[in-house]
Amino acid sequence: MLRPHSPQPPARALTTTTVPDYTEEHAKSGIDAELPEIETWPNQFRGYRIKIEIPEFTSICPKTGLPDFGTLTLEYEPGEFCLELKSFKYYTLAYRNLGIFYENVVNRMLADIVRAARPVWATLEGRFTPRGGLESTITVEYRAEAAREG
Numbered sequence: 001m002l003r004p005h006s007p008q009p010p011a012r013a014l015t016t017t018t019v020p021d022y023t024e025e026h027a028k029s030g031i032d033a034e035l036p037e038i039e040t041w042p043n044q045f046r047g048y049r050i051k052i053e054i055p056e057f058t059s060i061c062p063k064t065g066l067p068d069f070g071t072l073t074l075e076y077e078p079g080e081f082c083l084e085l086k087s088f089k090y091y092t093l094a095y096r097n098l099g100i101f102y103e104n105v106v107n108r109m110l111a112d113i114v115r116a117a118r119p120v121w122a123t124l125e126g127r128f129t130p131r132g133g134l135e136s137t138i139t140v141e142y143r144a145e146a147a148r149e150g
Contacts, residue, residue: 026062029100030101035098041081042080042082051075055071058095062099062101068102072106072125073124074123074124076120079118080118121143123140123142124140
């Protein structure tokens with residue numbers, strides 16, 4: 001004999017709270033830190049993509065002081081300028097002793113890249129190694145206004 005499908009219990013409202021040990025200071029850590037300048041050089045061509053991988057990226061967790069490890073992958077279409085790789089390497093190495101959360105690393109870095117090179121579009125993905133059984137991937141994208149309209 002078939003039993004009627006029992007109705008699902010009413011959904012409970014989800015609540016969110018912040019972790020009391022994590023302060024606003026932790027959350028903002030590293031966002032405004034002084035970092036080396038990213039240099040550029042004049043692009044000679046249009047309509048192509050550049051992919052840069054940083055397989056040994058490190059920074060510091062601002063809460064625990066422990067090192068964080070990950071792989072960053074930048075893809076962009078140059079506009080007027082291309083990133084100069086030596087200066088970009090020094091820029092990424094400056095994160096090594098910087099207390100900054102994963103999410104802030106990826107967002108800050110792409111903002112600095114866009115400010116320096118003014119690409120047509122850019123995507124930066126950070127894949128951070130597992131911590132406590134959880135692996136985090138953060139992706140941020142940028143498109144120049146002219147590219148959005150066209």
